[in-house]
Amino acid sequence: MSNGTAVVAFYESVARKMAGLPVYNNKLAVDATDFLSWEDNWLGIIVTPWCMNIVLLPGEASHHNAKQVGAKFRQKLPSGQYDFIRAYARECGDFATCSVFSPMFEFSSQSIAMETAQEVLAALFDTENIAASERHQSYTVHSEMRQAAELDAKDCDAESEQQLADDAPQVSRRAFLTGNFARQEDSRP
Secondary structure (H helix, E strand, O other), rough: OOOHHHHHHHHHHHHHHHHHOOOOOOOOOOEEEOOOOEOEEEEEEEEEOEEEEEEEOOOOOOOHHHHHOOOOEEEOOOEEEEEEEEEEEOOEEEEEEEEEEEEOOOOOHHHEEEEEEEEHHHOOOOOOOOOHHHHHHHHHHHHHHHHHHHHHHHHHHHHHHHHHHHOOOOOOHHHHOOOHHHHHOOOOO
């Protein structure tokens, strides 16, 4: 099953049911890249008229066989961690998918879609593409937002202090000591 033939057969059966839906790109057909062996799994990209998915076919010793249909899990690949959803089909047994594109209206031809699928597959195995985790990215964005807010607050505080200083009455030492300061403030509008 390493070549994904059974997966293609499954998606072709689904394509007949999807044909009339608004997410269906009539310029595309069901096809798949080669499936590459990776840590007792087979990994490939399926192209359909409605989506492009990474497909993970578990090997016999793979721990994915025990997952429930619809369960989400993170799978570490050479380029990082990806969220997959477990599925089952009579045609291909247990498998898991990770969405790459959906819908597929960005693709004007099957050849462009397949070329993109090949590039996605190659990128998954390229350790140069490893990205920070979503949690780390979220933390970074939150931290940058907090720093910007602190800078805005400091700018606001500095402006407020300057405004207060500008609005404060100019009192001489003599006026302050003699109480003229209080009388000047009372006479202010």
